[in-house]
Amino acid sequence: MSLFRLPEDVLYLILSYLDFKSLIRLSQVCKKLYHFANGDAVWRKIAKDCINTGVTRQGTDLYSYISLKSRVRVSHNWAQGKCNKDALLKWKPYLLPWLQLDRDVLYLSQAAEICAYHLRTGRGKFQRNRFAVFSGHHGDVCRFVLTDTHLISAGCDGKIIVHDRGNDLSMEIFGHNQEVNCIDCKGNVIVSGSRDKSARVWTLSSIRTGECLNTIPTFDRVWSVAISPTIWCQLVSCLGAEFRRGAGVLDIAYESPFQLLTCGYDTYIRYWDLRVCSRKCVMEWEEPHDSALYCMQTDGNHMIAAGTAHHGVVRLWDKRKTRCLRxxxxxxxxxxxxxxxxxxxxxxxxxxxxxxxxxxxxxTGPRARR
Incomplete structure (x- = not known):
């Protein structure tokens, strides 16, 4: 019986059991098989096992506008370390910049301003001319976050400023007595942490905008905060206190309401499960050169990228392995x-x-290398 007499859903099911190389070879047989071998239904299982394809463990597809086949191909470049490096911008005074990425727009804080730059959709090419600037702080911006409609910044002047991304309007919230080191926002709730040894919860609701809902004393400087995807599951989680002196957490990232990642001065990335009564660290990855980890991001599945304290080093980790991937x-x-x-x-x-x-x-470029 001809293979093409099978119903399409049966054929897609058969092809979903093939690996990456087999699918590529099969797509070269004829035009009809090329059509079937390029469908997302065929590549979904492979994409879930690869790093940084945008398919999370919960099944969410973060980049549905890009074919899964293309993402699996690029994922192999991530795993093998094949890339082109480019210096996009340089400036003379040393700063403590912060980044946020929203599809085809890159936001970069430089001193007291936050600049927005376009990326060419689909190619990631950087447009050096900034198209928007968000200002208002009287000192350097420490951190900022994005929502669908707002950009919320925290500065060393102790202020929190809510900027409207669609126009030049901004609203100032007098946040803390000292510099605000970190900030996060989910829905209409903002959480900020400061050098004044406190974290504060604010509301963005139209009636009570800027009102402080709660002040949480922390007995030490707050370096990083993060709000759970289910905001009200718990207000504060204690992940333990038996760490060596100076082992501050510099970045936090939730992967689910009950799982989060932390990194900081103690050179470890730690994976926490909040469902365990003791809020147990279930896995950890150590920076091999004993360098502090300033920042990180996860793809929601297998990959973590972390920035270290020395020589501009970025490390990639596959959470299924203990050693650094790249x-x-x-x-x-x-x-x-x-x-x-x-x-x-x-x-x-x-x-x-x-x-x-x-x-x-x-x-795809001539400079792609390991």
């Missing part, structure tokens, strides 16, 4: 930390003290 040294000119990084399926952007770098994993 290491990229962005610069040898200065020993700068990677203060912030963000990635999508094809590019990684990293901000150092005096420059912004990009790693392009599309692998």
């Amino acid at each position: 290491m990229f040294q962005l610069t040898s000119a200065i020993s700068s930390p990677v203060y912030s990084l963000r990635f999508n399926t094809s590019h990684l952007y990293a901000a150092l003290a005096s420059s912004l770098y990009a790693l392009d994993f599309n692998g």
Whole structure:
């Protein structure tokens, strides 16, 4: 019986059991098999097992506008370390920049301003002319977050400013007595942490905008905060106190309401399960050169990218392995930390003290290398 007499759903099911190389070879047989072998239904199982394809463990597809076959191809470049490196921007005074990425727009804080730059959709190419600037702080911006409609920034002047991304309007919230080191936002709730040894909860609701709902004393400087995807499951989680002195947490990322990642001065990335009564660390990855970890991002599935404190080094981790998957040294000119990084399926952007770098994993250019 001809293979093409089978119902399409049966044929897709059969092809879903093939591996990456077999599907590529099969797609070269004829036009009809090429059509079937390029369908997302065939590649979904493979994509879930690869790093940084945008398919999370919960089955969510973060980049549905890009075919899964293309993302699996680029994923192999991530795993093998094949990329082009490019210095996108450089500036003279040393800063502590922060990044956020929203599809085809990259936001970068530089001193008291936050600048927005366009990326060419689908190619990740950087447009050096900024198209928007958000200002209002009287000192450097420490952190900022994005919502669908707002950009919320925290500065060393102790202020929190809510900017409207659609126009130049901004609303100032007098946040803390000292610099605000970190901030996060979910829905109409903002949480901020400060040098004044407290974390505060604010509301963005139209009636009570800017009102402080709660102040949480922490007895130490707050370096990082994160709000659970289910905001009200618990207000504060204690992950333990038996750490060595100076082992501050510099970045936090939730993967689910009950699972989160932390990194910081003690050179470890830790994976926490909040469903365990003791809020147990279920896995950890140590930075092999004993360097502090300033920032990180997860793909929601298998990959973690982290920025280290020395020589502009970015490390990639596969959570199924204990050893570092890949290491990229962005610069040898200065020993700068990677203060912030963000990635999508094809590019990684990293901000150092005096420059912004990009790693392009599309692998189509002549400079693609390991």
